[in-house]
Amino acid sequence: MKIARISLDQGPRYAILDEDTHQYLVLTDDPMFGKVEVSGQRIAQDEAQLLSPMIPRSKVVGYIGSYGSAGTIEDLDMFLKPNTAVIGPDDPVILPSWAQTVRHEPELAVVISRACKDIPASRASGVIFGYTVANDVTAVAGDKARAKAFDTALPTGPVIETDLDVADLHVVSRVNGEVRREGRTSELAFSVDELVAYASTIFTLLPGDIILTGAPAGVGEIEAGDSVEVEVEGIGVVANPVMRRG
Structure with missing residues (x-):
């Protein structure tokens, strides 16, 4: 599973890359601490503004x-x-x-x-x-x-x-x-x-x-x-x- 962090109007969100459709499926929560659950929102792979996939909490x-x-x-x-x-x-x-x-x-x-x-x-x-x-x-x-x-x-x-x-x-x-x-x-x-x-x-x-x-x-x-x-x-x-x- 490829997890990205993308910039949206509502702020940074996590998303899973669907490599078959070349779309990011936006998640409802941080997958490290919550369920891996899609929200229904989709972003085309070539239109997504990618952020660093992880900002370390510590180091x-x-x-x-x-x-x-x-x-x-x-x-x-x-x-x-x-x-x-x-x-x-x-x-x-x-x-x-x-x-x-x-x-x-x-x-x-x-x-x-x-x-x-x-x-x-x-x-x-x-x-x-x-x-x-x-x-x-x-x-x-x-x-x-x-x-x-x-x-x-x-x-x-x-x-x-x-x-x-x-x-x-x-x-x-x-x-x-x-x-x-x-x-x-x-x-x-x-x-x-x-x-x-x-x-x-x-x-x-x-x-x-x-x-x-x-x-x-x-x-x-x-x-x-x-x-x-x-x-x-x-x-x-x-x-x-x-x-x-x-």
């Missing part, structure tokens, strides 16, 4: 070095992003005025369904609501807070896919149509369930939290005027223009 947890790591999971660097960094499809990534170099990082992102702490990897699937596409935009800075946490530093979308085997998905990014970074989730040194489980040993994970699983290798610099796309097989593409704050 975004990220991993660095998870592709091709030769160490233990405890050796991976971790970081946090605030929910103010999250934007949706077609929203501009605004480069900070103080950053000379900014990079994009294509990633599979995990959306957490319920509160959990110290959950074993064998039970991690039970706390996963679904998966989405993320672009972990990162500035070169002296500390991770400035590098990772500035406004617009996390495009996500276009949907949350709730039924997906993530063991071997193609992850790719393009800048101005040119492939820049590419890999497969099978190249992760640790499974998605292991990454979720380990994050829960550090933080209490809450409903709506997002876990970034890491980015494959490649050239990632972006500049004002660029268009950057991130695609994860089975979920879709999130595309954003790049601008610079004056």
Whole structure:
């Protein structure tokens, strides 16, 4: 099931994508906390204004070095992003005025369904609501807070896919149509369930939290005027223009 968050006159609403009719079926409630029940309202897929499918209630947890790591999971660097960094499809990534170099990082992102702490990897699937596409935009800075946490530093979308085997998905990014970074989730040194489980040993994970699983290798610099796309097989593409704050 592909769940989107769309902008309507009455405000943001969740909707399910009907891939047969290419329509979004608007839901009556937030599917994470209420019933998945359609309201009867339908929006054509090519007319829907998509928002980020999830604004984290609490936090975004990220991993660095998870592709091709030769160490233990405890050796991976971790970081946090605030929910103010999250934007949706077609929203501009605004480069900070103080950053000379900014990079994009294509990633599979995990959306957490319920509160959990110290959950074993064998039970991690039970706390996963679904998966989405993320672009972990990162500035070169002296500390991770400035590098990772500035406004617009996390495009996500276009949907949350709730039924997906993530063991071997193609992850790719393009800048101005040119492939820049590419890999497969099978190249992760640790499974998605292991990454979720380990994050829960550090933080209490809450409903709506997002876990970034890491980015494959490649050239990632972006500049004002660029268009950057991130695609994860089975979920879709999130595309954003790049601008610079004056």
